[in-house]
Amino acid sequence: MVLVQGWPARNGPHLDRLVAREARLAAHLQAAHVAGAHVMGLFTGVALLGAAGLLVGRKACMPWAFLASMFRMAPEVCPSDAAWVSDQRVWTAESPAQTTALLLEVLAACGLTHLVDALRPVVLHTPDRQRLLKAVAQDARSRLGPGSLERARQWLEDHLHEPYSLEATAQAASISSRSLLRHFKATFGQSPLSMLHQMRITRARMLLETTYLPVEAVAERCGWRDTAMLRTVFRRATGLTPAANLERYRLRTHRREWGQDLRGSGSARAADQH
Numbered sequence: 001m002v003l004v005q006g007w008p009a010r011n012g013p014h015l016d017r018l019v020a021r022e023a024r025l026a027a028h029l030q031a032a033h034v035a036g037a038h039v040m041g042l043f044t045g046v047a048l049l050g051a052a053g054l055l056v057g058r059k060a061c062m063p064w065a066f067l068a069s070m071f072r073m074a075p076e077v078c079p080s081d082a083a084w085v086s087d088q089r090v091w092t093a094e095s096p097a098q099t100t101a102l103l104l105e106v107l108a109a110c111g112l113t114h115l116v117d118a119l120r121p122v123v124l125h126t127p128d129r130q131r132l133l134k135a136v137a138q139d140a141r142s143r144l145g146p147g148s149l150e151r152a153r154q155w156l157e158d159h160l161h162e163p164y165s166l167e168a169t170a171q172a173a174s175i176s177s178r179s180l181l182r183h184f185k186a187t188f189g190q191s192p193l194s195m196l197h198q199m200r201i202t203r204a205r206m207l208l209e210t211t212y213l214p215v216e217a218v219a220e221r222c223g224w225r226d227t228a229m230l231r232t233v234f235r236r237a238t239g240l241t242p243a244a245n246l247e248r249y250r251l252r253t254h255r256r257e258w259g260q261d262l263r264g265s266g267s268a269r270a271a272d273q274h
Helices: 012-021 024-034 043-051 064-073 096-109 113-123 127-131 133-137 148-158 166-173 177-188 192-210 215-221 227-238 242-249 260-273
Strands: 002-004 039-042 084-087 090-093
Touching (some): 002 043, 012 064, 024 039, 039 043, 039 096, 043 090, 096 113, 113 242, 127 133, 148 166, 148 177, 148 192, 166 177, 166 192, 177 192, 192 215, 215 227, 215 242
Parallel strands (some): 002 039, 039 090
16 A cells, blocks of 8 residues: 655645656556555645556546646546545545545455444544533533424433433423424434434443443443343444454453553663663
């Protein structure tokens, strides 16, 4: 895998000079691609891929501000209006903001799907997890948003550790149970109970991955009466048992491993001094 990040070019002529200065790398990119490597160009780095001849007849994303320079480097390129595109192991993105998402796609294309599955919820924005951040941290409750349905959703979020009650949820929203069910499904595409299960699963995953709580405590804090119920619902939603999810996506090391890397570094430094 070869990544060309690009340069903070001031204008088109400046980019032309920067690409010419790194012309020796063009042959390296071409050879790497022939050998089977994935070659990526981000933002102005796409110009170097063009200079290497890797964009001839291929689709590519190009930054609009440097379009003239891009066409000078790769006159036979097929421009794409997507944020990023791949064409026969040549990957291009029009903005540096696409870097993380693009790299995850390349890793998946290289067969590292388990790594990508573990990285995606950590390095990309995940609205469900961020929305439950305060609940997981047991911080003060945020102010309720306007509207009956938002009050109902917030009620579910604030009370997900308690037994589900349609009546209590409707009362919090100041509407009837029947109206809540009808409008909730129309707005969110699911029933209040389905959303509650989704919230519980999300919170359970966060607790399993970022704390040392035992499975029994996770089940209790997420509103399940026992671990058997947690395993059943969790596996139905994720395809994994809580234990398997913990091992695959663990963000914390075991306590017995704390400081081992630091002790190793200290031993290495001591050996170097002697």
